[in-house]
Amino acid sequence: MTPPSLENLTTLRAHLDAQKLDGPPPDEPGRDPGGLAAVIDAIALAGKWIAHKIRAARIEDVLGEVGDVNLHGEHQQKLDVLSDRVLLECLRVRRDVAVYASEERDEPVRLSEGGRYTVAVDPLDGSSNVDVAVSVGTIFSVMRNVAPDEPSRSLLQRGSRQVAAGYVLYGSSVCMMITLGNGVDLFVLDPDHGEFVLVQKGLRIPESKAVYSINEAYWNEFGDELRSYLGWAHDNGYAGRYIGSMVADVHRTLLKGGVFLYPAMRKAPEGKLRLLYECNPLAMLVEQAGGSAATGHERILEIEPRELHQRVPVVLGSPAEVDAVLRHFR
Ligand code: AHG
Ligand code: MN
Numbered sequence: 305m306t307p308p309s310l311e312n313l314t315t316l317r318a319h320l321d322a323q324k325l326d327g328p329p330p331d332e333p334g335r336d337p338g339g340l341a342a343v344i345d346a347i348a349l350a351g352k353w354i355a356h357k358i359r360a361a362r363i364e365d366v367l368g369e370v371g372d373v374n375l376h377g378e379h380q381q382k383l384d385v386l387s388d389r390v391l392l393e394c395l396r397v398r399r400d401v402a403v404y405a406s407e408e409r410d411e412p413v414r415l416s417e418g419g420r421y422t423v424a425v426d427p428l429d430g431s432s433n434v435d436v437a438v439s440v441g442t443i444f445s446v447m448r449n450v451a452p453d454e455p456s457r458s459l460l461q462r463g464s465r466q467v468a469a470g471y472v473l474y475g476s477s478v479c480m481m482i483t484l485g486n487g488v489d490l491f492v493l494d495p496d497h498g499e500f501v502l503v504q505k506g507l508r509i510p511e512s513k514a515v516y517s518i519n520e521a522y523w524n525e526f527g528d529e530l531r532s533y534l535g536w537a538h539d540n541g542y543a544g545r546y547i548g549s550m551v552a553d554v555h556r557t558l559l560k561g562g563v564f565l566y567p568a569m570r571k572a573p574e575g576k577l578r579l580l581y582e583c584n585p586l587a588m589l590v591e592q593a594g595g596s597a598a599t600g601h602e603r604i605l606e607i608e609p610r611e612l613h614q615r616v617p618v619v620l621g622s623p624a625e626v627d628a629v630l631r632h633f634r
């Protein structure tokens with residue numbers, strides 16, 4: 305990781321501009337500089353605001369539950385709702401997002417008529433951890449709006465059609481991991497200047513690492529294949545690491561290697577994690593970094609989504625480690 309220095313200080317905006325992404329629509333040169341760069345920039349702005357809110361949460365009393373449950377029947381944290389609102393508003397003004405979908409909203413929100421992109425987000429992932437100061441994150445997935453007449457249909461494209469994906473991790477530092485389809489780049493928020501600066505370009509996940517990340521409390525719910533893998537891992541000296549925020553567990557896996565699993569279980573045959581705004585974006589990042597991402601039976605990015613909040617089992621991480629799991633599923 306190359307710490308930013310005066311010679312190579314690259315901000316997120318400069319990095320995005322250098323990628324020559326879509327500019328404003330040719331037929332509307334005066335239109336705000338839309339395009340993919342503006343969409344990512346809007347998410348980065350929302351991420352800075354959310355990071356600040358999380359740091360100040362206990363002081364500003366925005367911790368704790370709203371007292372309501374979302375469509376998944378999960379207790380909404382105040383910060384879930386706040387994060388969702390700021391992401392929606394930051395994207396609304398950029399005018400190139402046709403539709404916004406969120407874990408916290410039953411239905412998508414129509415934004416700019418003629419917008420070229422759709423955005424699906426998990427506004428605050430791992431939010432049950434936020435009250436105990438454990439890392440949480442925002443996950444985002446960007447697709448092209450291929451159905452201008454009915455943009456919601458554009459949300460239900462397979463993950464391999466994503467044009468960008470990533471997360472903002474609110475941890476000991478605020479990190480932004482992004483892929484635009486040609487590799488993975490890591491930025492860190494410089495708190496003194498309020499800028500995300502590039503710290504690693506073309507990040508590659510380690511080929512293997514004897515670390516697995518799973519909530520073993522569900523042992524009684526696991527199928528025989530998974531128990532067989534875990535028995536093999538125990539016999540082969542694997543370490544366990546589980547934070548309980550997917551973004552934090554996947555960030556560690558991308559940087560250090562290993563495998564993250566949220567499997568199908570008897571009580572949850574599709575697992576817990578949502579395809580469109582958790583598994584697809586994180587699967588794209590992991591694959592772009594040289595890793596693998598599967599359900600146990602198929603590649604995550606090839607799943608044809610049926611509905612917005614569809615759940616899928618997920619095994620992702622270092623290629624050798626995902627293979628070690630899948631050998632027990634064959
Ligand atoms: P969210 O807070 O967006 O609902 O996501 C929580 C998810 C994910 O971050 C994490 O991997 C998983 O829940 C942990 O689930 P368990 O507590 O069942 O292990
Ligand atoms: Mn989540």
Ligand code: MN
Pocket residue numbers: 384407426427428429430431
């Ligand atoms: Mn969430």
